[in-house]
Amino acid sequence: MDIKDKLAYYSAYRKKPKNSKSDNVYSSLQALRDYFDGEFSEPSTSYLKISRKFSLFKEQNDSTIAIPFLSANKHKAAFNLKDCIFFDLETNGLAGGAGTFAFLLGFGYVEDGDLIVNQYFLPDYGREYSLYTQLLNMLNQYHTLISYNGKSYDFPLFKTRLILNHLPGEFNSLQHVDLLHIARRIWKRSLPACDLNSIETYVLQKERSEDIPGYLIPQAYMNFLQTGVIHDIIKIIEHNYHDIVSLAQLLLLFNRIEKEPNLLKDNQALFSLAQLAYKQNHQAYLNRFITEYEKHRDPNKTEQMLVWQSLLHKKRSEWVEAISLWENLIRSRKFGLFALEELAKYEEHVVKNYERALQLTTRAIHNVQTLNELHSTVFQDDALSRFLHRRRRLQGKLS
Amino acid sequence: MNLEQLIDYLANDSEFQKRLTKWLVFDARTARHKPFPDDLNPNLMSILKQKGIEELFTHQYDAYNAIRQGKHVVVVTPTASGKTLSYNLPVFEDMLLNRETRALYLFPTKALSQDQVNETQDLAARLDKDIKTFTFDGDTPVNIRRTIRSAGHIVVTNPDMLHQGILPHHTLWIKLFENLRYVVIDEIHAYRGVFGSHLSNVVRRLKRICRFYGSDPQFICSSATIANPQELVENILEENVTLIDNNGAPSGKKHFLFYNPPIVNAELGLRRGVVNETRQIMRKLIPTGAQVIIFARSRQRVELLVTYLRTLAQQLKMDPDKIQGYRGGYLPKQRRIIEKGLKNSQIQVVVSTNALELGIDIGQLDVSLMAGYPGSIASAWQQSGRAGRRRSTSLTILVASSSPLDQYIIEHPSYFFERNPETAHIDNNNLPILMSHLKCASFELPFKEEEIFTQDITGQLLDFLAEERVLRKTDGKYFWMQDIYPADEVSLRNAAPENVVIIDTHANKQVIGEVDLFSAPEMVHTEAIYFHQSIQYFVDQLDWDERKAYVHKVNVDHYTDAITKTDLKVLDVLQEGSETDDPFQKFFGEVAVSRVTTGYKKIKLHTHENIGMGRVYLPEMEIQTNALWWEFPDQLRSDPYFTESIIGEGLRGIAHALQNLTPLYIMCDVSDIAVVPMVRAPFSQKPTIYVYDKYQGGIGLSKKLFNIDKHVLDAARNHIETCPCGQGCPSCTGPAMEGGLFGKSSAVKILKTLKLQD
Numbered sequence A: 001m002d003i004k005d006k007l008a009y010y011s012a013y014r015k016k017p018k019n020s021k022s023d024n025v026y027s028s029l030q031a032l033r034d035y036f037d038g039e040f041s042e043p044s045t046s047y048l049k050i051s052r053k054f055s056l057f058k059e060q061n062d063s064t065i066a067i068p069f070l071s072a073n074k075h076k077a078a079f080n081l082k083d084c085i086f087f088d089l090e091t092n093g094l095a096g097g098a099g100t101f102a103f104l105l106g107f108g109y110v111e112d113g114d115l116i117v118n119q120y121f122l123p124d125y126g127r128e129y130s131l132y133t134q135l136l137n138m139l140n141q142y143h144t145l146i147s148y149n150g151k152s153y154d155f156p157l158f159k160t161r162l163i164l165n166h167l168p169g170e171f172n173s174l175q176h177v178d179l180l181h182i183a184r185r186i187w188k189r190s191l192p193a194c195d196l197n198s199i200e201t202y203v204l205q206k207e208r209s210e211d212i213p214g215y216l217i218p219q220a221y222m223n224f225l226q227t228g229v230i231h232d233i234i235k236i237i238e239h240n241y242h243d244i245v246s247l248a249q250l251l252l253l254f255n256r257i258e259k260e261p262n263l264l265k266d267n268q269a270l271f272s273l274a275q276l277a278y279k280q281n282h283q284a285y286l287n288r289f290i291t292e293y294e295k296h297r298d299p300n301k302t303e304q305m306l307v308w309q310s311l312l313h314k315k316r317s318e319w320v321e322a323i324s325l326w327e328n329l330i331r332s333r334k335f336g337l338f339a340l341e342e343l344a345k346y347e348e349h350v351v352k353n354y355e356r357a358l359q360l361t362t363r364a365i366h367n368v369q370t371l372n373e374l375h376s377t378v379f380q381d382d383a384l385s386r387f388l389h390r391r392r393r394l395q396g397k398l399s
Numbered sequence B: 001m002n003l004e005q006l007i008d009y010l011a012n013d014s015e016f017q018k019r020l021t022k023w024l025v026f027d028a029r030t031a032r033h034k035p036f037p038d039d040l041n042p043n044l045m046s047i048l049k050q051k052g053i054e055e056l057f058t059h060q061y062d063a064y065n066a067i068r069q070g071k072h073v074v075v076v077t078p079t080a081s082g083k084t085l086s087y088n089l090p091v092f093e094d095m096l097l098n099r100e101t102r103a104l105y106l107f108p109t110k111a112l113s114q115d116q117v118n119e120t121q122d123l124a125a126r127l128d129k130d131i132k133t134f135t136f137d138g139d140t141p142v143n144i145r146r147t148i149r150s151a152g153h154i155v156v157t158n159p160d161m162l163h164q165g166i167l168p169h170h171t172l173w174i175k176l177f178e179n180l181r182y183v184v185i186d187e188i189h190a191y192r193g194v195f196g197s198h199l200s201n202v203v204r205r206l207k208r209i210c211r212f213y214g215s216d217p218q219f220i221c222s223s224a225t226i227a228n229p230q231e232l233v234e235n236i237l238e239e240n241v242t243l244i245d246n247n248g249a250p251s252g253k254k255h256f257l258f259y260n261p262p263i264v265n266a267e268l269g270l271r272r273g274v275v276n277e278t279r280q281i282m283r284k285l286i287p288t289g290a291q292v293i294i295f296a297r298s299r300q301r302v303e304l305l306v307t308y309l310r311t312l313a314q315q316l317k318m319d320p321d322k323i324q325g326y327r328g329g330y331l332p333k334q335r336r337i338i339e340k341g342l343k344n345s346q347i348q349v350v351v352s353t354n355a356l357e358l359g360i361d362i363g364q365l366d367v368s369l370m371a372g373y374p375g376s377i378a379s380a381w382q383q384s385g386r387a388g389r390r391r392s393t394s395l396t397i398l399v400a401s402s403s404p405l406d407q408y409i410i411e412h413p414s415y416f417f418e419r420n421p422e423t424a425h426i427d428n429n430n431l432p433i434l435m436s437h438l439k440c441a442s443f444e445l446p447f448k449e450e451e452i453f454t455q456d457i458t459g460q461l462l463d464f465l466a467e468e469r470v471l472r473k474t475d476g477k478y479f480w481m482q483d484i485y486p487a488d489e490v491s492l493r494n495a496a497p498e499n500v501v502i503i504d505t506h507a508n509k510q511v512i513g514e515v516d517l518f519s520a521p522e523m524v525h526t527e528a529i530y531f532h533q534s535i536q537y538f539v540d541q542l543d544w545d546e547r548k549a550y551v552h553k554v555n556v557d558h559y560t561d562a563i564t565k566t567d568l569k570v571l572d573v574l575q576e577g578s579e580t581d582d583p584f585q586k587f588f589g590e591v592a593v594s595r596v597t598t599g600y601k602k603i604k605l606h607t608h609e610n611i612g613m614g615r616v617y618l619p620e621m622e623i624q625t626n627a628l629w630w631e632f633p634d635q636l637r638s639d640p641y642f643t644e645s646i647i648g649e650g651l652r653g654i655a656h657a658l659q660n661l662t663p664l665y666i667m668c669d670v671s672d673i674a675v676v677p678m679v680r681a682p683f684s685q686k687p688t689i690y691v692y693d694k695y696q697g698g699i700g701l702s703k704k705l706f707n708i709d710k711h712v713l714d715a716a717r718n719h720i721e722t723c724p725c726g727q728g729c730p731s732c733t734g735p736a737m738e739g740g741l742f743g744k745s746s747a748v749k750i751l752k753t754l755k756l757q758d
């Protein structure tokens, strides 16, 4: 058999895609250009460029962005909004790897209170080179890249495309702020998922009508390649445009939350920030959250924050403050044992009052045993063995 | 008792002696050395001296020179012959000069690579040089992957990871690919058949990526002793390769004992079981204090033997913990403890699967005992090589099972002192495999119109993929255009992408095995009795769509025999190879084999009475593959002895023997080929036996058999004729009752008419 017959046999074993006629893609491309009032690249029509404007500011003008706290100190220094470039890619597949191709590249920057969104649409494979050389020049004018999940998806993909076109893939002077990471820090407890769509609905209160869901995008592009039908491509270009607008809005929102966290109406979110403050040793922030919680929100949650605060005091050896917090926590159902343990540690190791330490330990053991009797199913075995160990050691020191 | 005394003791044990078919003694070999090469880096030289190495073995020296001359090489050496130094030396030599040099080391199994990492790290530490070795596999934590990609000088991985994790993400590995100078492929004989055909295509992809980044690495391979290492490697790499096989490593005196358990049922040709027999032998060995490694053919057998031997240890009043198992599925930490225990003699007996056959460092033991022939002579040598500290005497005992191949080997030990006849083959142009990798390659980099992936047909295949809308052809290039990650859809190790999984419903839904889709209808149809590790299972249900067979253990007095209709159609004769005076004709070509299982017979064990039937409803399976077939002479029919049914019995007997002996010549599993006898072939009407590759598109097995068919047919004749049974047994022509009463004599008669010997 020759190879043709073999191939026929081979193909009989797999699903045949629907056959469709590929007609004149160029005319569809013209239609697309006219629809968006875009322009073709010169001299060869290797891509379509669409430029749009979105009015970002109404009155105030936040030209400086400072988000050291929300970025968990990854971006300590403030940066200028003028130097930011927002970006988002649409691809022919979601798998990642060298075969994934970005056919729509959206970039946004701010100029006089407007967000300028430039989108580059590649009407076929193999036409990246001239676009990417231009984009490299363009990117050099900015120093902060803003994306949503771009650190693990869009940016590596962008670099891969550069490498595949034998262009340099290193960006040493560009800092990259991935807004997804910040959104997760704030809303991980509030939302089942922190994808841009959820954040838009929940935080920015935007609803997109006629949006194309992300998972349909690859297929839509392939349909375009085969049929030239631009209906879905229009939706994708809109989708990408709105993504970039949301990026800019989110960045500005984060800038405000950094300054005034109590803007957050969502208790879970505020609680998450309190935890962030604790992790970053940020006492002043933590105090603000405690006050806010005690006054306006959920006083039950305050206990956890007091624990964090006591631990921050402990770290700094601010014993008076720490002890008073622990003494208040002894009666807490949830943190009573924690408080007794911390106090016992303090007595044993800091002031070396073994008698006091032993008293506290014995009290704790008593509490654990009572708890265990009350809820025989529960957890305290670990704590119990720790306390028993401590008691033995203290008894040794005392005898 | 030392080993020499043990050997004396065994030699004088008449009961033991009775079971031996052969006692081979291989004399000690002295080392053959060459001085360090002149251009060897003085630092390397001094750390070698530090390690007590004053000279190189001849093969190390030759490998070093050939590699330094820029040649691709394959180094063929037995176990424990300093093979790793053969490739580490030139690689390190280069890395000491060029800081950016990178090397990729490929090992067929994960366990092996750990040792390699330790060894190169040790070299780097002694040299006090920043040459980093990292393992990159499925277990590598995500947070260090980035470091490995950019800073690993030597990246140790396996072909599966290269295929799925590295090549499709090559842009993350620029540093590696831009500077890749060496690719080491260890144990390359392990890549044969399907696995090797895949590997060869992975190598094509690797070379393509290297060209993109401007590198052109040298391949350094190592292989166990097989008949055609150079041919195998040249086929895999598609390069000219220099063979280095002048092994200069010393070896001690080796005793190699062939042990055949006694017959318990002459009619069925059944011998005492390997596990029990091994226990009997160990009863003699354990008290001597000799350190023993036992190789068992399955995980279950490992566990069974460990249990038996621990009981035995207790009876002998010794610590049962001195007996340990070792197999896949043990945690790495556990394995390290066992390896250490073996090295410092805390452990006396280790029972292992072939996991320990390859280069894992456990030091050298006194005795290697194979509980069953490991399936190939190359493996048997590797397992035997586990015994015998350099320059000291060692003992190997091969305990045969009742299977035909085991019986053949035990009756023909000459294969162990003559040239190993086993050849390894691949077919890197097997269409399904080739297409899978062509897709992966297209994903990795767009193909240019004139580019060659495989000779002659690359363009046609790419156009085909473009028509199928897998690729898009534009501006003279083919671009990937599907929303899938093609490497995920290809497993390098599985013959068929789809296997039927066998699930024991009474044992926590444990998976006990797999059957390829093509064989599933006859092996695990609903209501079949399926034998696994000699245990009977009843198939409650074969869920065809889900590819699952649900079974539970039973103990019944019958087995089932599927009624399967095989239809074999010759599509194309590619080669006719008979010589003029041959009384038979042989052909090689393409065939379509379709099989449908329509029912089954229930057959009573021992008496072989037919005690019932059942129907099953399963789809017809078809594969297109390569086959070899022999048409036997018409004169057969003129002999009054040969009635139609006696010819049938004879052909079935020959088929049974061929099926089982073929792996001795062509390295493969018994289940990789199928042998189909037909009393009257559809077109020629002649008695015919077909042998085909049980894999879509063929994998090179029957093609090779075509070239050596007379040897194999004659070996079958010899084996059947010399088998001690009366009228055929499972070791030769198949169980007598099943094969009929004339199977054995008819088979011999037919084969004799072929005038196989010149």
Ligand SMILES: [Zn+2]
Pocket: B269, B723, B724, B725, B726, B728, B729, B730, B731, B732, B733
């Ligand atoms: Zn026999």
